[in-house]
Amino acid sequence: MTDDWRYGGFGLYVHWPFCQAKCPYCDFNSHVSAKIDQNAWVRAYLTELERYREMLPDRVLNSIFFGGGTPSLMHPDTVAAVIEAARDIWTFANDIEISLEANPGSVEAGRFTGYRDAGVNRVSMGIQALNDHDLKRLGRIHSVAEAKAAFDIARNCFDRVSFDLIYARQNQSVKDWERELDEALSMAIDHLSLYQLTIEDGTAFGDRYERGKLRDLPTDDTAADMYIATQEVCGKHGMPGYEISNHARPGAESRHNLVYWHYGDYVGIGPGAHGRITIGERRIATETHLAPGNWLEAVNKGNGELTPLVLTPQDRANEYLMMGLRLSEGLDLERFVQIAGVPLSEIRLSYLEELGMVRRDGFLLKTTEQGRSVLNAIIKELLVD
Amino acid sequence: MTDLAHIRNFSIVAHIDHGKSTLADRLIQETGTVEDRDMKEQLLDSMDIERERGITIKANTVRIDYTADNGEKYVLNLIDTPGHVDFAYEVSRSMRAVEGSLLVVDSTQGVEAQTLANVYQAIEADHELVPVLNKIDLPASDCDRVAEQIEDVIGIDASGAIQVSAKTGQGIHETLEAIVEYLPAPEGTLDAPLKAMLVDSWYDAYLGVIVLVRIMDGTLKKGMRVKFMSNNTLHHVDRVGVFRPEMEMVDSLGPGEIGFLTASIKQVRDTRVGDTITNDRNGTEEALDGFKPAQPVVFCGLFPVDSAEFEDLREAIDKLALNDASFSFEMETSAALGFGFRCGFLGLLHLEVIRDRIEREYGIELITTAPSVIYHIYMKDGEMLELHNPADMPDMSKVDHLEEPRIKATIMVPDEYLGDVLKLCQERRGIQEDLTYAGTRAMVVYDLPLNEVVFDFYDRLKSVTKGYASFDYQMTGYRTDNLVKMSILVNDEPVDALSTMVHRDRAEMRGRAMCEKLKDLIPRHMFKIPIQAAIGGKVIARETLSALRKDVTAKCYGGDATRKRKLLEKQKAGKKKMRQFGKVDIPQEAFISALKMDG
Ligand SMILES: Nc1nc2c(ncn2[C@@H]2O[C@H](COP(=O)(O)OP(=O)(O)OP(=O)(O)O)[C@@H](O)[C@H]2O)c(=O)[nH]1
Ligand SMILES: C[S@@+](CC[C@H](N)C(=O)[O-])C[C@H]1O[C@@H](n2cnc3c(N)ncnc32)[C@H](O)[C@@H]1O
Ligand code: SF4
Ligand SMILES: [Mg+2]
Numbered sequence: 001m002t003d004d005w006r007y008g009g010f011g012l013y014v015h016w017p018f019c020q021a022k023c024p025y026c027d028f029n030s031h032v033s034a035k036i037d038q039n040a041w042v043r044a045y046l047t048e049l050e051r052y053r054e055m056l057p058d059r060v061l062n063s064i065f066f067g068g069g070t071p072s073l074m075h076p077d078t079v080a081a082v083i084e085a086a087r088d089i090w091t092f093a094n095d096i097e098i099s100l101e102a103n104p105g106s107v108e109a110g111r112f113t114g115y116r117d118a119g120v121n122r123v124s125m126g127i128q129a130l131n132d133h134d135l136k137r138l139g140r141i142h143s144v145a146e147a148k149a150a151f152d153i154a155r156n157c158f159d160r161v162s163f164d165l166i167y168a169r170q171n172q173s174v175k176d177w178e179r180e181l182d183e184a185l186s187m188a189i190d191h192l193s194l195y196q197l198t199i200e201d202g203t204a205f206g207d208r209y210e211r212g213k214l215r216d217l218p219t220d221d222t223a224a225d226m227y228i229a230t231q232e233v234c235g236k237h238g239m240p241g242y243e244i245s246n247h248a249r250p251g252a253e254s255r256h257n258l259v260y261w262h263y264g265d266y267v268g269i270g271p272g273a274h275g276r277i278t279i280g281e282r283r284i285a286t287e288t289h290l291a292p293g294n295w296l297e298a299v300n301k302g303n304g305e306l307t308p309l310v311l312t313p314q315d316r317a318n319e320y321l322m323m324g325l326r327l328s329e330g331l332d333l334e335r336f337v338q339i340a341g342v343p344l345s346e347i348r349l350s351y352l353e354e355l356g357m358v359r360r361d362g363f364l365l366k367t368t369e370q371g372r373s374v375l376n377a378i379i380k381e382l383l384v385d
Numbered sequence: 386m387t388d389l390a391h392i393r394n395f396s397i398v399a400h401i402d403h404g405k406s407t408l409a410d411r412l413i414q415e416t417g418t419v420e421d422r423d424m425k426e427q428l429l430d431s432m433d434i435e436r437e438r439g440i441t442i443k444a445n446t447v448r449i450d451y452t453a454d455n456g457e458k459y460v461l462n463l464i465d466t467p468g469h470v471d472f473a474y475e476v477s478r479s480m481r482a483v484e485g486s487l488l489v490v491d492s493t494q495g496v497e498a499q500t501l502a503n504v505y506q507a508i509e510a511d512h513e514l515v516p517v518l519n520k521i522d523l524p525a526s527d528c529d530r531v532a533e534q535i536e537d538v539i540g541i542d543a544s545g546a547i548q549v550s551a552k553t554g555q556g557i558h559e560t561l562e563a564i565v566e567y568l569p570a571p572e573g574t575l576d577a578p579l580k581a582m583l584v585d586s587w588y589d590a591y592l593g594v595i596v597l598v599r600i601m602d603g604t605l606k607k608g609m610r611v612k613f614m615s616n617n618t619l620h621h622v623d624r625v626g627v628f629r630p631e632m633e634m635v636d637s638l639g640p641g642e643i644g645f646l647t648a649s650i651k652q653v654r655d656t657r658v659g660d661t662i663t664n665d666r667n668g669t670e671e672a673l674d675g676f677k678p679a680q681p682v683v684f685c686g687l688f689p690v691d692s693a694e695f696e697d698l699r700e701a702i703d704k705l706a707l708n709d710a711s712f713s714f715e716m717e718t719s720a721a722l723g724f725g726f727r728c729g730f731l732g733l734l735h736l737e738v739i740r741d742r743i744e745r746e747y748g749i750e751l752i753t754t755a756p757s758v759i760y761h762i763y764m765k766d767g768e769m770l771e772l773h774n775p776a777d778m779p780d781m782s783k784v785d786h787l788e789e790p791r792i793k794a795t796i797m798v799p800d801e802y803l804g805d806v807l808k809l810c811q812e813r814r815g816i817q818e819d820l821t822y823a824g825t826r827a828m829v830v831y832d833l834p835l836n837e838v839v840f841d842f843y844d845r846l847k848s849v850t851k852g853y854a855s856f857d858y859q860m861t862g863y864r865t866d867n868l869v870k871m872s873i874l875v876n877d878e879p880v881d882a883l884s885t886m887v888h889r890d891r892a893e894m895r896g897r898a899m900c901e902k903l904k905d906l907i908p909r910h911m912f913k914i915p916i917q918a919a920i921g922g923k924v925i926a927r928e929t930l931s932a933l934r935k936d937v938t939a940k941c942y943g944g945d946a947t948r949k950r951k952l953l954e955k956q957k958a959g960k961k962k963m964r965q966f967g968k969v970d971i972p973q974e975a976f977i978s979a980l981k982m983d984g
Contacts, residue, residue: 013943013944067942195939195940196939197939198938198939198940220934220935221934221935223935224934224935227935227937244937244938244939244941245939245940257942259943260941260942260943260946266943268943268944272944273944274943274944274946274947275943276943276946285946285947287947315950318950318953318954319946319947319950322941322946322949322950322953323941323946326941351968352911355911355912357911372937373934373935373936373937374911374933374934374935374936374937375936375937375938376936376937376938376953376956377910377911377933377936378911379953380953380956380957380960383953383954383957385954385957385958
């Protein structure tokens with residue numbers, strides 16, 4: 001067995017669905033709950049992991065990711081138990097990456113050494129903004145000072161620390177963002193995630209936006225300018241975008257996310273977690289119960305999973321297209337043929353090339369700088385139907 | 386067979402929604418024609434589309450038996466008619482089949498444009514009218530004012546107007562008595578050759594074509610052979626009957642009676658409304674006057690969204706046309722939209738009804754192009770062409786001049802909105818012909834180009850008058866004007882389905898408005914798109930739709946694969962429903978919306 005499961009690698013995603021407060025823009029599967037019985041959750045995670053022992057034997061694990069929600073609310077023992085169980089089922093790659101998403105509050109910072117001892121070697125912190133006014137507007141419960149303090153503790157604990165910012169916020173100008181980005185780059189170690197604010201349906205921001213109450217958001221044109229500025233500034237600082245919203249010094253890319261974007265295999269456990277696993281010739285999409293209570297109950301009855309789905313070659317092709325084109329390194333056209341059974345439409349490819357949206361570099365298909373900002377339009381052009 | 390003195394034939398006419406069908410319900414119910422348990426509102430409006438929109442589209446006939454206060458038994462043949470101007474033709478032919486009408490006026494509204502139109506038709510048909518003031522149960526009812534208005538505006542005696550609530554049944558008995566007392570009995574000769582008027586015909590899946598007839602002289606019997614005089618075709622009558630309102634078979638129908646026959650006729654086109662039906666041998670010599678056929682005045686293209694459905698569309702249109710002689714069609718090819726049909730309608734409502742039926746009953750999604758009228762094009766070589774479709778406009782250098790159809794429009798409106806109405810008519814190149822007042826209501830008559838009215842005039846009229854104006858029109862004839870064809874170019878390619886005929890003086894304004902509209906309607910693409918309006922080779926308006934700058938999902942992780950893929954696949958399927966012109970996708974609604982004028 002090789003360590004990169006058919007080129008894409010193999011990862012484990014663990015979802016922790018709880019937060020201290022729900023942010024108004026967030027549509028992740030996150031809930032505020034007063035009482036969480038961590039022992040019950042450990043047992044449930046282990047039960048779920050166990051199911052994969054027979055299904056996916058002899059695999060080399062490249063990455064574990066604790067995502068949320070706010071996984072920095074997990075007890076370090078919970079994290080340790082999951083890591084140990086995974087080690088018992090699969091062989092860890094020598095350079096396995098074990099990441100945990102952390103909120104930058106003081107409470108969480110206190111647990112960092114515990115996570116390190118459990119085996120976590122990378123932390124990604126949701127700092128979101130570098131001014132207190134905007135943090136408030138984003139409904140965050142920490143200040144910039146607290147965030148910076150937590151970040152300092154984290155960098156003393158871990159070699160690899162990344163943080164997230166959300167931009168294209170209300171009243172933010174391109175200049176404002178460039179200044180903030182400069183500051184962020186001066187703090188950054190080797191990885192940054194920079195997300196444009198997305199107004200999601202079903203969130204508090206989504207409702208406000210519908211009612212016309214979320215004012216002064218940048219226009220699409222301004223947001224596009226901000227994106228271009230982001231690429232330029234980060235590039236100059238040696239942190240080029242290796243994906244639509246992710247920047248790293250070469251070599252410091254998040255391995256876990258690369259599994260997704262390389263369309264590798266990943267097991268997903270915890271409420272609402274998705275997985276993609278290859279068994280024989282079949283590629284299977286897995287999904288679990290979304291509501292934490294339902295999930296826990298289902299697991300206690302034996303299985304937290306919903307009916308798994310076998311993906312058609314077309315589904316697979318379209319998923320690979322959607323994921324792979326996000327990467328600056330490009331999509332592997334030969335691998336595409338392996339997955340889809342057919343090559344991408346030559347007519348559409350040359351049309352997109354003519355428009356300056358994509359270019360071919362050997363067997364790699366890459367988006368141009370111009371194409372990257374309209375990736376959805378490119379994907380729609382190329383989708384297999 | 387009933388003796389003439391005990392027959393009364395009448396139609397119920399009124400402005401739209403004044404309560405004709407509801408009044409018919411009460412007359413049917415009061416006389417016990419239909420059992421209470423089988424009653425439903427607007428019983429005669431049986432088509433789905435009628436029930437859904439709450440309007441009558443097709444006239445309906447019912448025979449009811451009534452024992453009057455004088456103890457005599459009468460047979461009443463009632464025809465409920467549509468109120469909408471598009472179907473005015475139904476009213477005029479119904480009136481030809483009867484001796485009188487109930488003129489229903491909503492006592493909360495008063496005289497409206499179609500009330501007037503109906504009165505003119507009644508006068509033309511030499512016809513008795515009994516005014517009925519309806520909806521007296523409503524608090525806003527004002528019978529005295531409306532009676533006065535009827536006398537002022539229409540000039541008929543309203544002292545005997547019956548006050549009715551078709552909802553509660555109040556005044557229904559009085560209405561029945563008035564019918565017997567004031568409407569004339571029909572005339573006719575029993576022992577004469579058969580002479581029957583072909584009033585209407587429609588297709589029934591079980592019985593074939595059903596022919597509605599009014600017997601003038603002689604007898605129509607089951608089993609006899611008859612001749613349709615217009616084309617001298619002979620038919621064997623296999624059924625004779627009346628509507629109550631369900632079909633009820635009878636052996637024969639005599640003078641003054643209204644009923645139906647079937648004769649194994651396969652197509653509505655084989656019957657001509659207004660025709661005279663007589664005996665196959667020794668029939669009557671003189672035919673009835675006949676009706677002027679209903680002519681389509683509004684034309685538009687209907688194209689299937691999915692071009693693979695063209696044959697299905699052909700079948701649907703064939704079937705609908707089978708039953709609707711006023712609807713015309715011919716095949717059309719458009720560089721932009723592919724294969725479809727150029728269809729002719731009596732008006733916009735008629736267009737909407739047919740389009741709805743195709744979409745719903747046949748499950749075909751349609752692209753409808755902008756409605757147009759028939760232009761007369763006089764060529765330099767003296768030839769005259771009828772232009773149904775702006776895309777077919779010949780080379781202007783060969784054209785001598787153009788004529789467009791004009792109408793006489795009658796608009797009734799509360800005087801506070803008069804200014805807005807005048808402004809609207811003026812904007813639409815109208816020429817005022819008359820302006821009179823009845824109380825606080827104004828009646829304006831305008832000479833307008835039909836072209837300016839077919840599209841969104843009625844919508845605009847309703848919106849500037851908050852729904853208080855009523856409108857009726859008649860075609861008057863053709864007149865020369867300075868008309869040109871305006872083309873629209875999207876990304877430098879002409880889109881034939883967006884071509885329109887416009888008055889030269891308004892071309893710039895219309896062109897600008899259309900380019901602006903299209904700029905909003907066409908989604909941004911990966912490149913910038915010029916949108917231009919041109920006359921001949923000359924660009925008269927231009928807008929640029931800038932390129933799409935941002936369409937990317939900021940965060941996409943493992944859990945998103947399924948959801949985001951489905952979303953993109955769905956969007957792509959939606960994109961396919963748009964029409965491609967060169968590299969540009971134009972959404973289907975753009976073909977109509979681009980022409981709507983907001984101000
Ligand atoms: N309150 C009240 N409402 C009535 C009366 N008569 C009719 N209506 C209502 O008025 C509306 C129109 O009635 P219809 O009988 O469909 O009118 P119509 O004249 O047949 O309309 P078209 O066939 O579309 O021209 C319906 O909502 C009826 O319920 C009445 O006497 N009183
Ligand atoms: C799954 S969230 C969890 C991180 C952690 N709970 C926190 O909030 O700090 C991961 C990241 O997604 C980003 N994110 C969440 N909702 C977003 C939105 N609506 N628009 C843009 N980015 C968003 C935020 O930067 C956030 O840090
Ligand atoms: S952004 Fe993070 S902290 Fe806020 S609700 Fe979402 S997952 Fe929880
Ligand atoms: Mg009606």
